[in-house]
Amino acid sequence: MSKKILIQALQGERTDRVPFWYMRQAGRYLPEYNRIRSQMTFMELTRNVSAAVEVSQQPYLRFGMDGLIMFSDILTPLSGAGIPLHFAEKKGPVLEKVIRSNEDLAALQEFEATRDTPYVADILQKLRQFCDAEGPALIGFGGAPFTLASYLIEGGSTRSFDECKRMLFGQADLYRTLALRLTEISINYLSMQIQAGAEVIQIFDSWGGVLSVEHYQKFAAPYSQKIIEKLKEKYPKIPVILFVGNAAHLTAALSSSGAAALSLDWRVPAAEIRQIPPGIALQGNLDPLVLYGSQTTVQQETRSTLTRFENRPGYVFNLGHGIHPATPIENVETMVRTVRDYKLNHS
Numbered sequence: 473m474s475k476k477i478l479i480q481a482l483q484g485e486r487t488d489r490v491p492f493w494y495m496r497q498a499g500r501y502l503p504e505y506n507r508i509r510s511q512m513t514f515m516e517l518t519r520n521v522s523a524a525v526e527v528s529q530q531p532y533l534r535f536g537m538d539g540l541i542m543f544s545d546i547l548t549p550l551s552g553a554g555i556p557l558h559f560a561e562k563k564g565p566v567l568e569k570v571i572r573s574n575e576d577l578a579a580l581q582e583f584e585a586t587r588d589t590p591y592v593a594d595i596l597q598k599l600r601q602f603c604d605a606e607g608p609a610l611i612g613f614g615g616a617p618f619t620l621a622s623y624l625i626e627g628g629s630t631r632s633f634d635e636c637k638r639m640l641f642g643q644a645d646l647y648r649t650l651a652l653r654l655t656e657i658s659i660n661y662l663s664m665q666i667q668a669g670a671e672v673i674q675i676f677d678s679w680g681g682v683l684s685v686e687h688y689q690k691f692a693a694p695y696s697q698k699i700i701e702k703l704k705e706k707y708p709k710i711p712v713i714l715f716v717g718n719a720a721h722l723t724a725a726l727s728s729s730g731a732a733a734l735s736l737d738w739r740v741p742a743a744e745i746r747q748i749p750p751g752i753a754l755q756g757n758l759d760p761l762v763l764y765g766s767q768t769t770v771q772q773e774t775r776s777t778l779t780r781f782e783n784r785p786g787y788v789f790n791l792g793h794g795i796h797p798a799t800p801i802e803n804v805e806t807m808v809r810t811v812r813d814y815k816l817n818h819s
């Protein structure tokens with residue numbers, strides 16, 4: 473089998489057309505997702521192998537992306553490590569234990585992915601067969617230690633990061649211990665995903681952008697870098713993509729992460745993008761809320777994103793963050809058509 477186009481781009485090679493996939497491509501904007509989701513809770517869906525496989529395939533069957541991301545959540549390994557959690561309507565994840573002291577750390581149990589989240593390997597094995605028959609590359613993923621720690625410290629989503637920053641600045645040793653545990657958990661979890669068939673790994677540091685450059689370097693970068701380094705050493709052929717949300721001020725820091733590719737959000741200015749060394753593949757970066765606009769706007773904005781990255785050797789079209797549940801499907805179709813029809817100028 474020839475190399476899949478998504479992998480070519482992520483390894484920095486020029487491609488004949490621009491490959492694409494979308495963060496949160498499986499989800500509530502799809503009626504076929506909602507139909508399955510109405511029969512079980514979110515956490516049940518992540519553990520139900522046949523349902524999770526079906527939900528992962530749904531966006532591909534509609535839009536034919538070049539990447540198929542497994543359906544799960546960045547919090548899945550935490551549930552496997554002894555932190556019960558559920559998703560509350562309109563509120564997001566609720567963790568039933570929080571970590572704010574040395575004693576609390578005991579809640580985070582020893583984690584062995586093949587024992588504690590075997591269903592993730594089963595989902596990936598089934599999806600890999602589908603991907604090899606159909607063509608897309610299989611994407612596995614996990615959360616970066618800083619973002620995972622923020623959920624454990626806050627007990628769920630937060631706007632202010634009060635408790636998280638209270639720990640960074642008041643109990644830095646405790647934070648370091650927690651982040652190191654999460655680094656080990658992530659290496660183990662992502663290695664299992666690769667062994668089960670993931671061909672690409674994306675690390676989500678969704679909240680890294682709430683830190684200054686200096687604090688990002690101190691509290692977030694060392695841990696995601698360690699994961700990337702370890703995966704590269706164990707699985708040199710697997711490209712790792714690093715996504716950091718709201719990170720326009722962090723492009724220089726991200727350029728030294730060791731990741732094969734960076735996933736950029738829409739706030740990164742073109743001048744910053746040009747500063748990223750050419751050996752790093754790029755992915756992004758349309759504002760997902762552009763998809764609330766008219767078809768003409770979607771088409772224009774998609775084209776302008778494609779043009780911005782046209783001269784990069786390894787480029788993957790994506791959104792700058794996940795698709796929102798209220799996104800009209802026709803607009804996703806327009807975006808997909810625009811990417812497919814786009815003619816690259818190089819030959």
Ligand code: CP3
Pocket residue numbers: 494495496497498499500509514541542543544545546547559563564565613629676678717794
């Ligand atoms: O299609 C895909 O991208 C794969 C599936 C995927 C989900 N979550 C499914 C999901 C992936 C890659 C994630 C990652 C994830 N989860 C991140 C990183 C990406 C990002 O958005 O920054 C984060 C921060 C989480 C944590 C999380 N999960 C939150 C904050 C929420 C609630 C917010 C919301 O959208 O409701 C979730 C729930 C979640 N994860 C849903 C889906 C489809 C919606 C839940 C539902 O069906 O009720």
